[in-house]
Amino acid sequence: xxxxxxxxxxxxxxxxxxxxxxxxxxxxxxxxxxxxxxxxxxxxxxxxxxxxxxxxxxxxxxxxxxxxxxxxxxxxxxxxxxxxxxxxxxxxxxxxxxxxxxxxxxxxxxxxxxxxxxxxxxxxxxxxxxxxxxxxxxxxxxxxxxxxxxxxxxxxxxxxxxxxxxxxxxxxxxxxxxxxxxxxxxxxxxxxxxxxxxxxxxxxxxxxxxxxxxxxxxxxxxxxxxxxxxxxxxxxxxxxxxxxxxxxxxxxxxxxxxxxxxxxxxxxxxxxxxxxxxxxxxxxxxxxxxxxxxxxxxxxxxxxxxxxxxxxxxxxxxxxxxxxxx
Numbered sequence: 104x105x106x107x108x109x110x111x112x113x114x115x116x117x118x119x120x121x122x123x124x125x126x127x128x129x130x131x132x133x134x135x136x137x138x139x140x141x142x143x144x145x146x147x148x149x150x151x152x153x154x155x156x157x158x159x160x161x162x163x164x165x166x167x168x169x170x171x172x173x174x175x176x177x178x179x180x181x182x183x184x185x186x187x188x189x190x191x192x193x194x195x196x197x198x199x200x201x202x203x204x205x206x207x208x209x210x211x212x213x214x215x216x217x218x219x220x221x222x223x224x225x226x227x228x229x230x231x232x233x234x235x236x237x238x239x240x241x242x243x244x245x246x247x248x249x250x251x252x253x254x255x256x257x258x259x260x261x262x263x264x265x266x267x268x269x270x271x272x273x274x275x276x277x278x279x280x281x282x283x284x285x286x287x288x289x290x291x292x293x294x295x296x297x298x299x300x301x302x303x304x305x306x307x308x309x310x311x312x313x314x315x316x317x318x319x320x321x322x323x324x325x326x327x328x329x330x331x332x333x334x335x336x337x338x339x340x341x342x343x344x345x346x347x348x349x350x351x352x353x354x355x356x357x358x359x360x361x362x363x364x365x366x367x368x369x370x371x372x373x374x375x376x377x378x379x380x381x382x383x384x385x386x387x388x389x390x391x392x393x394x395x396x397x398x399x400x401x402x403x404x405x406x407x408x409x410x411x412x413x414x415x416x417x418x419x420x421x422x423x424x425x426x427x428x429x
Contacts, residue, residue: 104209104212104213104216104236104238104239104240104243105238105239106145106148107239107244108239108240108243108244108247109144109145109148109209110141110144110145111244111247111248111251112144112208112209112212112247113140113141113142113143113144113145113205114137114140114141114247114251115247115250115251115264115267116140116144116201116204116205116208116264117136117137117140117141117260118250118251118254118260118261118263118264119260119261119264119265119268120133120136120137120140120201121133121260121261122261122265123136123197123201125194125197126194126197126201129193129194131190131192131193132190132192132193132194132197132198134190134193135186135187135189135190135193135198136193136197136198136201136202138186138190139179139182139183139186139198139201139202139205140201140202140204140205141205142182142186142202142205143178143179143182143201143202143203143204143205143206143209144205144206144208144209145209146169146178146181146182146206146209147166147169147170147174147175147178147206147209147210147213148169148209149169150164150165150166150167150168150169151165153165158355158358158410158411158412159354159355159357159358159411160358162358162359162361162362162411162412163357163358163361163362166213166218166219166220166221167220167221167224168221168224170209170210170213170220170221170222170224171221171222171223171224171225172222172223172224172225172226173224173225174206175203175206175207175210175222176203178202178206179199179202179203179205179206180199182202182206183195183198183199183202186198186202210222212236214231214232214233215233215234215235215236215275215278216232216233216234216236216237216238217232217234217237217300217302217303217385218232218238219231219232219233219234220232234282234300234301234302234303235275235278235279235282235303236275236278236303237303237304237305239305240303240305241305242274242307243271243274246267246270246271246274247267250263250264250266250267278303281307281308281310282301282303282310284328285301285310285312285325285328285330286299286301288325288328288329288330289301289312289314289325289330292330292332293314293316293321293330293332294316295316295317296314296315296316296321297314297315297316297317298314298315298364298365299312299313299314300312300313300314300364300365300384300385301325302385302386308325308326308327309324309325309326310324310325311324311325311385311386311387312324312325312330313365313384313385313387315338315365316338317338318337318338319335319336319337319338320334320335320336320338320365320367320384321334321335322334322335322336322384322387333387333390334387336367336384338367339367339368341368345404346370346377346379346400346404347370347379348404349400349404349405349406350379350398350400350406353398353406353409354409355396355397355398355409355410355411356379356381356396356398356409356411358396358411359381359383359395359396359411360381360396363381363383363385363394365383365384365385366381366382366383366384367381367382367384368380368381368382369382375401375402376399376400376401376407377399377400377401377402377404378397378398378399378400379397379398379400380395380396380397380398381395381396381397382394382395383395388415389415391415391416393413393414393415394412394413395410395411395412395414395420396409396410396411397409397410397411397420397424399424408424409424410423410424
């Protein structure tokens with residue numbers, strides 16, 4: 104989820120913590136726990152700082168180690184330990200328990216995005232992504248804002264947040280039902296479809312779709328059960344030549360492949376420069392595929408420059424690569 108949603112979820116957990124008699128009856132513990140659940144709701148995303156290094160590192164590691172099983176156990180200890188120095192009279196056990204719940208909830212809700220997390224590390228490095236909730240869901244965010252406002256105007260926080268979470272439970276069930284219906288509609292629309300990817304958008308009934316058949320890639324949108332196919336690409340096996348092998352060793356290309364399960368490739372030549380481009384088919388936007396990996400190589404198959412990430416125009420991509428075609 105996005106940072107704003109994680110923050111309102113953390114505040115909501117602070118309201119639910121009032122159900123704990125130890126928290127509710129001890130003001131210092133109350134303050135410490137509310138601080139702990141807000142920090143815990145944000146802590147796993149500290150790996151966002153990897154963007155400052157480069158996109159390849161960020162793509163390969165975001166929602167990785169910081170969302171793993173060891174991290175879920177370690178974050179609450181660090182948070183509770185740090186806050187106990189600021190609030191030495193707070194109940195340490197209950198501070199740890201609620202901080203743990205906040206961290207766990209952060210990782211848990213991230214699983215429902217199409218990006219997913221490596222929440223099972225070190226048992227498995229597989230990305231767990233259920234793909235039913237958009238990174239920013241206006242209904243989830245809005246429902247939390249409404250509940251927090253009701254609490255602010257004097258309503259019982261425990262009952263208010265409990266009702267909110269019951270409503271969210273049924274909302275998630277509805278999202279799974281819609282996703283299942285759309286996958287069924289995709290398979291009816293595209294006979295022989297495999298690797299069906301269905302990703303949510305901010306609109307409840309609008310979903311991005313991508314699918315493979317034996318011979319083609321298909322990309323489109325779902326509006327309810329109505330499937331619109333926008334692009335159809337012939338599938339081509341990637342050649343195993345020196346150019347491709349050299350390009351795939353580049354860190355940006357490798358990061359892209361580790362993240363994207365559904366992509367196509369292109370090779371273009373501009374003078375003595377060869378361009379290898381990988382194009383993620385899952386995120387079509389305004390007739391453009393913004394998530395790419397590009398490597399430029401010379402005739403000796405040496406990398407000149409490369410890039411991976413989100414680019415919404417060719418001009419911006421060229422500026423990133425510091426290369427222009429003449």
